[in-house]
Amino acid sequence: MTVTDFGQAVRRWRDRTPPDAAGLPAGGHRRAPGLRREELAQLAGVSVDYVTRLEQGRASHPSAQVAEALARALRLSGTERDHLFLLAGLAPPGPRTVPAHLTPGVQRLLDRLADTPVAVHDAAWTLLVANPPYAALHGDPSPWRGNERSAVWRHFAGLGSRTRHTPDSLRAFETALVADLRATAGRYPADQGLRRLVAELRARSDRFAELWDSGAVGRHEAARKTVDHPRVGPVTLDCDVLTVAGSDLRVVVYTAEPGTEDAERLALLTVLGTQTLTG
Template sequence: MSLTTATSTVAAAKAPADPRRNELAAFLRSRRERITPEQVGLPMTGRRRTPGLRREEVAQLAAVGVTWYTWLEQGREIQVSVQVLDAVARALLLDASERAHLFALAGAEDPTPVVECPTVSPGVRMTLEQMAPYPAAVINSRYDVLAHNAQYAGIVGDLEALPPEDRNLMWLAFTPSRFHEVLVDHEEERHVMVARFRSGMGEHGAEPAWRTLLCRLRKASPAFDAAWQRHDVLRPGNGLKRFLVPEVGLLRLDYTSFWLGPTQGSRMIVYTPRDEETRALVARLPTRLPSAEGR
């Protein structure tokens, strides 16, 4: 072997691995070392030089080969199935956040992801009310409207009168609705919404609620299906929306998202006037939710 060839071979062997593999290896070791045999029903077998479980014990609990698990914890480039990752997650007693981190580092889609909780806390509801006179709503990454104030209802209509599965801005934008009617730039806005929905679908595609909504939209709206076929993607962001609201006028509103958790899931969107004319018109929006009118 020539000196050049030998040097290249050594360099290749020392080439840095995928950073995610190194992080995955370190993460697995840290989770393994925090678990005692008693926690997983294994007997103590003499004194241990290092804390936690041994690699062979994790392999036993996950029903995988010891050599294979050792390679995984060493950050080697091996193919990892979601079934094996699921078994390792259970063997290491990972919580929801740790499990999501494991699958992200492995570059795999979790077959049983944690479903985003649709509830809104009393504190968030109080904050929504305090946003008045500005319209505000809590929306998840699937565009479900989870909560809103009276001013928002004054723009998009009485959402409480709709079936729960229809209280979704994607559905309202592509089917006959008050939201579709008042949204001035609806063609442009709908393409943006579809691109952001597709971006979210990449992280939640295994969830039944997402797949059900996608199927409903494609069947109900040729316009949605055409936009979906473009494969455009866009992350959530802020911007301007224009609404032509009956008995109120043309509202030019900047919308700003305030995330309610550590991930881009549910967010509170607050609409603020772009100009003084809109500021005056916003005062004409209702101050009570339609569902409270009869109380």
């Protein structure tokens, strides 16, 4: 396998993927029916220049994170995803590592909840994909790299959040996060990235280390959460965490009670998106 083989495969799969299949509008004149390079770059969270260099064989050794992001953006099947990893010189993720592949059903769910804030995390609470309403609600996650994409890391490293907590809700949230991570580490003992994340969190956060060592037991449950949005003010929403059987994905969905001021604010911030207003 060569770098050129990887680039040719990405180009071939990009050409076969229509925009609407990737959750993008299909309007405008197109020389080819597939995704444009800038669209693939946007979906995968990488630069257009990097996609160009990959396709032309001028970039070597893409990381597992990049290969996974490209596989999701291109809507690859499990077999195709494994082949992409092999072309990149990487071992395909095995059954003893945390799954990060978005199933076709979860992809369609995201596409059809276009007006609802939805994010998908893996079993270790690494953010895999977030739709535009979620980015508008919580802030744009597309620049996040490495540990920044871990909800557990972001919380215990103090990277900030728009979600408002009471002492009780904070304690329950932290306990659930750590308990869930402990359970995941037990299910996927061979996942080196997960072991490294735990070690780094223990070294960085006394609170995480305390909860981890205490064998904290808890679980994520449906809850009412207030998000302090910088443009529309506080928005109180129902937050549900759905676990996808068979793939161990966590789908986080925020909804508002119809006809309420919170529903109006949610609709407004979805329209505003992540744009910065001036004036």
